[in-house]
Amino acid sequence: xxxxxxxxxxxxxxxxxxxxRWLLVGALVAAVALTLSFGLQPxxxxxxxxxxxxxxxxxxxVSVIRAKQTDATREIVLPGNMRxxxxxxxxxxxxxxxxxxxxxxxxxxxxxxxxxxxDTPEIDDQLQQARAxxxxxxxxxxxxxxxxxxxxxxxxxxSVSKQEVEERRGAFASRKAAVEAxxxxxxxxxxxxxxxRLTAPFDGVITARNTDIGALVDAGSSTPSRxxxxxxxxxxxxxxxxxxxxxAAEAVPGVEAELxxxxxxxRRFKGSLVRNTQAIDTASRTLLAEVEVPNPTGELLPGAYxxxxxxxxxxxxxxxxxxxxxxxxxxxxxxxxxKQERTExxxxxxxxxxxxxxxxxxxLAPTDDIVINPSDSLISGVxxxxxxxxxxxxxxxx
Numbered sequence: 001x002x003x004x005x006x007x008x009x010x011x012x013x014x015x016x017x018x019x020x021r022w023l024l025v026g027a028l029v030a031a032v033a034l035t036l037s038f039g040l041q042p043x044x045x046x047x048x049x050x051x052x053x054x055x056x057x058x059x060x061x062v063s064v065i066r067a068k069q070t071d072a073t074r075e076i077v078l079p080g081n082m083r084x085x086x087x088x089x090x091x092x093x094x095x096x097x098x099x100x101x102x103x104x105x106x107x108x109x110x111x112x113x114x115x116x117x118x119d120t121p122e123i124d125d126q127l128q129q130a131r132a133x134x135x136x137x138x139x140x141x142x143x144x145x146x147x148x149x150x151x152x153x154x155x156x157x158x159s160v161s162k163q164e165v166e167e168r169r170g171a172f173a174s175r176k177a178a179v180e181a182x183x184x185x186x187x188x189x190x191x192x193x194x195x196x197r198l199t200a201p202f203d204g205v206i207t208a209r210n211t212d213i214g215a216l217v218d219a220g221s222s223t224p225s226r227x228x229x230x231x232x233x234x235x236x237x238x239x240x241x242x243x244x245x246x247x248a249a250e251a252v253p254g255v256e257a258e259l260x261x262x263x264x265x266x267r268r269f270k271g272s273l274v275r276n277t278q279a280i281d282t283a284s285r286t287l288l289a290e291v292e293v294p295n296p297t298g299e300l301l302p303g304a305y306x307x308x309x310x311x312x313x314x315x316x317x318x319x320x321x322x323x324x325x326x327x328x329x330x331x332x333x334x335x336x337x338x339k340q341e342r343t344e345x346x347x348x349x350x351x352x353x354x355x356x357x358x359x360x361x362x363x364l365a366p367t368d369d370i371v372i373n374p375s376d377s378l379i380s381g382v383x384x385x386x387x388x389x390x391x392x393x394x395x396x397x398x
């Protein structure tokens with residue numbers, strides 16, 4: 001027969017049962033919490049990632065650049081025509097036949113060098129006749145002088161009339177004038193005879209010879225004379241360029257210039273602009289300018305074509321922007337700036353067009369971030385995300 005439980009035993013047993021129940025409930029709650037934690041966390045993370053991705057996708061991605069400043073000097077390239085510093089045809093000043101020539105094309109000569117000799121038999125004969133006429137005039141002058149002296153003496157004794165003395169004075173003055181005329185005629189023919197020797201007027205190179213031995217040389221004024229030689233001074237060269245009106249104010253004497261020629265790849269011949277016409281040609285709207293280039297070795301040839309690189313000064317440095325950053329709107333030309341991750345459209349004023357780049361004269365600062373390749377529908381206030389532009393904008397000549 002079992003003995004009845006005591007009250008204290010029953011209380012202890014009840015407490016143990018309650019404790020087990022709470023432990024079971026706590027374990028169950030912990031299991032549920034762990035299950036919820038490990039099951040909901042990936043879902044919450046996925047939802048958060050999805051929200052971030054949606055926000056990222058809804059933000060426009062743009063590339064930005066900054067405008068470049070132009071250099072203090074800009075270079076323009078113009079076609080140029082090269083000429084010798086001094087260039088002259090050589091004609092004969094006396095008629096005859098070419099007796100001998102001493103230089104041919106390509107020959108370098110010094111000032112005073114003999115180029116050719118002309119045989120002038122007619123001039124020689126005329127000179128001899130002029131000398132004879134001078135001798136005759138001098139003889140008649142001496143006779144008139146002595147006659148006039150005698151008649152002056154007779155007049156003092158009233159042996160002759162005053163009219164007869166005046167006649168002798170007139171004859172004497174006439175003979176004196178005849179002598180002077182004969183002397184000048186001899187001097188003229190001597191000068192013509194001296195022209196039978198053709199000499200170089202300056203240092204240079206013979207670029208043409210248009211005569212040969214025995215050729216008739218006619219220096220008459222009734223028909224155009226024939227050019228015998230052509231002489232060019234090539235120690236310095238003149239290069240003529242037509243500067244567009246837009247650059248005329250900067251194409252002043254002293255501007256540096258360089259020449260490039262196809263036959264000398266990679267080489268540049270330095271020179272400077274020395275003068276211009278100070279007038280715009282109304283037909284071409286250009287300013288004719290002359291560039292002087294030293295040519296001590298004679299590599300540059302007269303008549304050649306060259307590209308002239310003029311280094312013009314810039315009074316106001318502008319900004320250069322690639323054309324694919326421009327937006328054309330009814331309000332005018334605009335660009336899109338990025339400020340605090342939002343777009344802002346600003347109007348700009350353009351200067352010169354270099355093809356791949358344009359000059360911006362107002363509306364931009366060098367520190368502005370400019371959207372490259374903007375959408376035509378882009379407006380101000382759009383939220384954007386900036387990425388680095390890997391492709392550098394092309395560089396234009398300035």
